[in-house]
Amino acid sequence: MASQPPATAKDEPDATAAKPLRADAQRNRDALIEAAAAAFATHGADASLEEIARQAGVGIGTLYRHFPTREHLVEVVYRREVESLCAAADELALRHPPDAALEQWMQRFVDYIATKRGLATSLRSLLNTNSTLFSDMSSRVTLALRQLIEAAVADGSIRSDVDASDVLH
Numbered sequence: 001m002a003s004q005p006p007a008t009a010k011d012e013p014d015a016t017a018a019k020p021l022r023a024d025a026q027r028n029r030d031a032l033i034e035a036a037a038a039a040f041a042t043h044g045a046d047a048s049l050e051e052i053a054r055q056a057g058v059g060i061g062t063l064y065r066h067f068p069t070r071e072h073l074v075e076v077v078y079r080r081e082v083e084s085l086c087a088a089a090d091e092l093a094l095r096h097p098p099d100a101a102l103e104q105w106m107q108r109f110v111d112y113i114a115t116k117r118g119l120a121t122s123l124r125s126l127l128n129t130n131s132t133l134f135s136d137m138s139s140r141v142t143l144a145l146r147q148l149i150e151a152a153v154a155d156g157s158i159r160s161d162v163d164a165s166d167v168l169h
Contacts, residue, residue, distance in 0.1 A: 029066045032054035036077050045074045072132035075133060078119055082137040084114050099157035102148040106167075109145075111147045142168060 022028060035055035039047035049070060053063040067073035088108055092101035146164040153160050 023068075027057065027059050028062055032058065032063055032066055032073070033077055033080060036073050037081065040074065040077055041115050043121055045070070049073075053074045074119065078116075078133070078135065081112070081116060082118075082140060085109065086140050086144040089148055093148060093151060097157070098151035100147065102152045102158070105145070105148055109141075 020026075030054065036047070037056065039052050049063055050060055052073075053060045056063070063073070067076065085108060089101075089105050091103050095101070096104065127166045142164050145167060149158065149162055149164055149167070150159045153162065
């Protein structure tokens with residue numbers, strides 16, 4: 001799994017003022033997110049919260065202190081996964097020629113879709129219909145891809161009529 005930045009209170013779906021967590025609380029929170037991501041990838045969003053807490057090495061009370069509802073945990077994991085995918089576009093663009101960066105990112109995107117489809121479907125059913133989460137995350141993915149495509153077009157690696165929307169749909 002790609003290295004991800006540590007989660008903070010700002011990862012909270014409705015956080016307005018992020019306050020730093022104690023180091024041990026931050027470690028617990030990060031462990032819960034990692035365990036949840038693995039459990040959701042295997043069992044979907046209906047994975048056992050008790051098992052997620054156990055895998056993270058904490059009690060169920062600690063899980064609920066950080067994530068009061070299943071929906072909250074699923075949303076934080078989903079945001080984290082999409083943000084990691086988008087950050088990979090920047091990292092690849094810095095380390096590889098535009099065509100290679102685009103190709104490697106597209107492979108990551110396909111892998112992401114293959115492993116996270118159940119999470120997104122479950123999240124969609126858990127969240128209220130007024131949530132902007134999916135449109136926000138879709139916009140971020142489109143922007144990441146658009147930047148890679150523009151670099152590949154500028155370098156002559158791909159045709160100028162290729163558009164991020166066409167690639168994603």
